[in-house]
Amino acid sequence: MRKLVVAIDGPAGAGKSTVAQIVAQRLSYTYIDTGAMYRAVAWKALQLSKLSCDEIAKIAEDIDIKLNYVNGKTFISVDECDVTEAIRTREVTQLVAEVAQIAAVRKHMLTLQRQMAEAGGVVMDGRDIATHVLPNADVKVFLTASIEERALRRWREMTNKGFTVDLEQLKAEIECRDKKDCERDLAPLIQAEDATLVDTTKLSIEGAVDTILELCSKRRENV
Numbered sequence: 001m002r003k004l005v006v007a008i009d010g011p012a013g014a015g016k017s018t019v020a021q022i023v024a025q026r027l028s029y030t031y032i033d034t035g036a037m038y039r040a041v042a043w044k045a046l047q048l049s050k051l052s053c054d055e056i057a058k059i060a061e062d063i064d065i066k067l068n069y070v071n072g073k074t075f076i077s078v079d080e081c082d083v084t085e086a087i088r089t090r091e092v093t094q095l096v097a098e099v100a101q102i103a104a105v106r107k108h109m110l111t112l113q114r115q116m117a118e119a120g121g122v123v124m125d126g127r128d129i130a131t132h133v134l135p136n137a138d139v140k141v142f143l144t145a146s147i148e149e150r151a152l153r154r155w156r157e158m159t160n161k162g163f164t165v166d167l168e169q170l171k172a173e174i175e176c177r178d179k180k181d182c183e184r185d186l187a188p189l190i191q192a193e194d195a196t197l198v199d200t201t202k203l204s205i206e207g208a209v210d211t212i213l214e215l216c217s218k219r220r221e222n223v
Contacts (some may be wrong), residue, residue: 003029003121004216007129007137011189012177013145013150015200016125021074024123026213029089031069032116033076034126034133035096037109039087040065040078042095051095065112090163094173097180101128106186128187130195138219140195141212149201150174192207 006023017033024031044063045056048125066077075084086092099105102190113133117124126133130140145153151171181189191197196215200208 002216003119004138004219005117005134005136006123006139006141006212006216007122007134007192007195008039008123008125008141008143008212009127009131009189009191009195010125010131010141010143011127011150011181012174013017013154015153015171015205015208018124019143019200019204019212020125021161022205022209023212023216026070027121027123027216029121029123030116032067032113032122032123032124032128033074034109035111036067036076036087037065037112038100039096039103040076040083041091041105041109041174042099043077043083043087045099046095048092053104055162056099057102057108059158060102060108069200088161090158090165097177099183101180101186103186113137127181127189130189130192131190137190139212139215140192141215142191142195143198143200145199145201146172147171147174147178199222 002098008020008030010018017035041063043053043055044059048059050056050059064079068075075082077083077088107126113124116122117134124134130137133160148171151167151174154170154174155165155167198208198211
């Protein structure tokens with residue numbers, strides 16, 4: 001049976017990574033977190049204090065990013081250095097939207113992402129997977145939630161890691177990120193016409209996973 005290519009898009013804090021990882025695990029597929037790839041570039045740019053568009057583009061061209069899925073968790077390395085937690089800092093979060101708007105960075109990441117999906121059997125999440133990276137994906141999902149719910153999730157995540165953050169400020173940052181993602185000229189965040197909308201505001205993680213697995217099951221019947 002041919003393995004599917006599953007594309008999951010959605011805004012920050014919608015639960016894409018969590019849901020996509022579980023879906024991949026249930027299907028015995030490879031999970032590819034494209035957001036982490038852009039975060040890796042942003043992290044390295046911050047480490048090198050090279051923040052101009054040209055400098056960041058050069059970093060993206062030379063960077064060695066590896067994603068390893070082990071025991072239900074994706075580990076990200078940059079040039080053989082584990083950055084799984086480091087790329088989730090507030091500083092990286094504030095920079096990554098700008099990094100993702102650089103055409104040369106997106107071009108290089110696009111090539112890597114398509115190579116990863118060539119053989120099928122992948123679940124890839126991001127903001128332009130179904131519309132731009134993998135427009136021929138077998139299953140397309142647009143995962144979203146209210147801004148209030150997404151901010152609360154991010155607040156809980158950061159608090160559990162020991163960071164002191166303001167919920168209202170997080171909400172403002174997410175609104176700003178949404179605006180940048182939706183209004184950027186290059187591959188903006190939009191729902192693909194043939195994608196299924198899954199709103200997780202009041203839906204559990206398991207509920208979202210089950211919905212996507214059902215879509216995959218139906219798609220396999222028609223392949």
